[in-house]
Amino acid sequence: MNYSKQREIILNTLKENVVHPTAEYLYDVLKKSNSTISLATLYRNLNQLAENGIIKKIDGLESSSHYDHNTHEHYHFICDKCKKVYDISADVAPDLVKKAQEETGFTINGSDIVFHGICKDCNK
Amino acid sequence: MNYSKQREIILNTLKENVVHPTAEYLYDVLKKSNSTISLATLYRNLNQLAENGIIKKIDGLESSSHYDHNTHEHYHFICDKCKKVYDISADVAPDLVKKAQEETGFTINGSDIVFHGICKDCNK
């Protein structure tokens, strides 16, 4: 992977975002800050960054993928009403990957763990 | 939900499938058994069945959704090489949903828990 200005901007924009944005959301943010990054370049770089373990692609949330700059093991919750994505500590299931590996005998390289329901705000 | 012949066929076909098929896979199976079920009807019914809790739609595996006739709590593993989908017992993380609920205070209605890596067969 060579250095590229665009990739740097994309990564920084993702890092500045507390939420877990979709490509489309990032694209809008980038456009507003006058970056002339094309949608293809955005997708290409998000995929590359994820393949290199620098960011994490979160699937299973909605029809579109979300991206997370936090690669430490943790899970996600999406509110079915407001669609906000929250982090859940990996402490709720200690050694989850290890145990799954023991049970199956498979080599586990990653996991996508997503809960959905209604968040506190929407429950009011 | 009214009775419908098509829905019955779709549900039975899904039940007979030990794998966790995609809509496309099911469509092929149905065509081979001379069912004249249109793709739209298939998708419509899979969604309805899932909404009514009769089957489960599994997201986060691949670009397309998979469907599971087993609605008891359990997790999934997809082999990145052969793309086969395996079940993982919920025992690897007892009370996962309950704990996540306690930690967050959110109402959790469901979860998609997917591990990926290389299965035993492909590891040989």
Add this chain to the structure above:
DNA sequence: CTAAACTTGATAACAATTCTCATTTTATTT
């Protein structure tokens, strides 16, 4: 038996993502 509600098939439409390809940037070798 009739009317209202539901379901269907065929196909168009859609949204998210990837591909193509000519041009530009970055890295490497001299």
Add this chain to the structure above:
DNA sequence: AAATAAAATGAGAATTGTTATCAAGTTTAG
């Protein structure tokens, strides 16, 4: 720093999975 190879880019076309539309057929309750 010039030449060359390798990687990245932008723009838009293409692809994939899924949903919407709508006229016609089916199911169900009264």
